[in-house]
Amino acid sequence: MLDDVRILANGLLQLGRGLKDFVQKTKNQVNKIFDKINIFDRSFFELSKQTEEIKLNEQELKTRTMILQANNEELKNMSFDIREKINDIVGTRTVLETKVDDLEDKLSELTEIKTEISEIKELPSLKALIEEQNKSIKSLISTLHDQHSKLDKQKHQIEQLEEKLRVTLLPANQSDIQLTQKPTTSKYVHYFPSNKTQLSSDDNDFPTDCNDIYNEGKDSNGVHMIKPNGYKAFNVYCHRTVVGGWTVIQRRFDGSVDFDQSWQHYENGFGALEGEFWLGLEKVHYITRQRDYMLHIELDDWKSDKRFIKYTFSLGEKETDYTVQLSDILLGNLNNAMTEQAGMKFSTKDRDNDMRNDTNCAESYSGGWWFNACGEANLNGKYIKTRSKGKLERRRGIFWSTWKGKSHSLKSTKMMIRPLNSEWFE
DSSP states (O other): OHHHHHHHHHHHHHHHHHHHHHHHHHHHHHHHHHHHHHHHHHHHHHHHHHHHHHHHHHHHHHHHHHHHHHHHHHHHHHHHHHHHHHHHHHHHHHHHHHHHHHHHHHHHHHHHHHHHHHHHHTHHHHHHHHHHHHHHHHHHHHHHHHHHHHHHHHHHHHHHHHHHHHHHHTTTSTTTOOOOOOOOOOSOOSBOOOOOSOOOGGGGGSOSSHHHHHHTTOOOOEEEEEOOTTSOOEEEEEEEOSSOEEEEEEEESSSOSOOOOOHHHHHHOEEOTTSSEEOOHHHHHHHHTSSOEEEEEEEEOTTOOEEEEEEEEEEOOGGGTSOEEEEEEEEESSOOOOTTTTTOOOBBTTBOOSSOSSOOHHHHHOSOBOOSSSOSEETTSBOOSSOOSOHHHHTTBOEETTTTOTTOOOSEEEEEEEEOOTTOOO
């Protein structure tokens, strides 16, 4: 019995120890659970805070999104406005470009006006020179009138003698007497033929230039036949003034003749003598080699403003490619634009004698001329009746840079020559 009690007590003791251990373990587990609950509470609190922050951030994002949407709409409106302004700027630019072109033209006109003003400053000295020339001209005219009176008397006497001679000889030998006349010639030509032909004895009866015709007392205006020394007779157009007869070597006034011709045509001549024409390099050479000559250049713009200049002038032979010599300026109200051309060979589109290696001036500027590089004048350029908008096209025209500039095409030109003597002024 006692043993049973002991056994029971021992079992209870062991059970109490087990319960104690269980209680301790349970307590430890409960503590751990409380620790986890505390951790959870803290985490939940943190999550709550983060959730609140997220809500605040979400609200801020919504606000910013609304602002961005408003900004985007504003940007769209600004983009539309910018497009309209760009279109306005493009239109304004076009207008400005047009105005710039107009200003360039006005600047060119102002430059011309400045040149004219500088010329006006020289008027007193020019007036004095003109007065002296007028006195000389009046004296010459008086002398000429006397000479014409004497020539008329001599002509009348010769006609009377010829009539007496005809009356005396005609009955005796009527069949052998024939009135001789110089061959009539056409006043109009296109391409002048080469004159390298055999001379006839009758050719010696012709004058050597238009000044000879004037000195013979004839009306030298119009087409006449001349024969320079050592050359075949040919037709020329003569222009008479109070002191002499001029042989016209170039004339332009209506654009009826194309001056963009080959070397052969510039050498032989082309055009119509009573219209526009180029007499021919070979003919001009044979005329000017006879004695000292002067060249008269006369220009006319579209406002009927006329200018002129006179040079001492000669033209080399074919072997020199008709090199031009312009020694002195004798008279004129044009500034010299032939400084670079003096001493130059003649050039055409098919014979390049200019000083430029990168281009053929005759092709670039049009027409044959004594181009240098490419020079300040070209009176054989393209005839332009209306003002072209392109500067390159305008520079292919007829120009004299020191008067109207390279971009101003002139209306008419005339180049004529006559012997140089003490009565060169007029």
